[in-house]
Amino acid sequence: QVQLVESGGGLVQAGGSLRLSCAASGRAFSEDTMAWFRQAPGKERGFVGRSTWSSGSTYYADSVKGRFTISRDNAKNTVYLQMNSLKPEDTAVYYCAASLTYMGAGRTGYRYWGQGTQVTVSS
Numbered sequence: 001q002v003q004l005v006e007s008g009g010g011l012v013q014a015g016g017s018l019r020l021s022c023a024a025s026g027r028a029f030s031e032d033t034m035a036w037f038r039q040a041p042g043k044e045r046g047f048v049g050r051s052t053w054s055s056g057s058t059y060y061a062d063s064v065k066g067r068f069t070i071s072r073d074n075a076k077n078t079v080y081l082q083m084n085s086l087k088p089e090d091t092a093v094y095y096c097a098a099s100l101t102y103m104g105a106g107r108t109g110y111r112y113w114g115q116g117t118q119v120t121v122s123s
Contacts, residue, residue: 002026002112004096009117012086016121020081022096022114029053033103034072034079035110038092038119045095047105051079061105064090086121093118 008020022034035050049060051070058070067086072079079096093116102109 002098004098004112004114006094006096006114006117009094009119011120011122014086014088014121014123016086017082017084018086018119020083020094020096020117020119022079022081024077024079024098024112029077029098030074032098032100034070035097035099035105036068036070036079036081037095037097037107038090039095039116040089040092043092045107047107048081048094050103050105052103059105083119086119088121088123091119091121 003025005023012018030053032053033050036048037045038048039045047061048064049070051058067084069082095116096114097110098112099110
């Protein structure tokens, strides 16, 4: 059974940092694209960034470019989202997602999803 489990969320002041983790299990994810999305209250779930597992190439939404970084540990089947210079508008539930065949920014392209972890940035 494929599972994605996020952790690392919490409350942080504006300007601070957090690192989210997404542990994948159930099969190898060596060829998956791993992505992060977020959903703020009353808003649709939106793309944050993604990393192709094999090559590690990354792509980010403009709103987080230069502040957020995706990395991965292949041995641990884990992908990370390092978030720096956090802003109150980054407050959301953050989800990781995986796909064997899709590398884009569309939510519907990802088959596997975690349960989400809350990030709250205070001003």
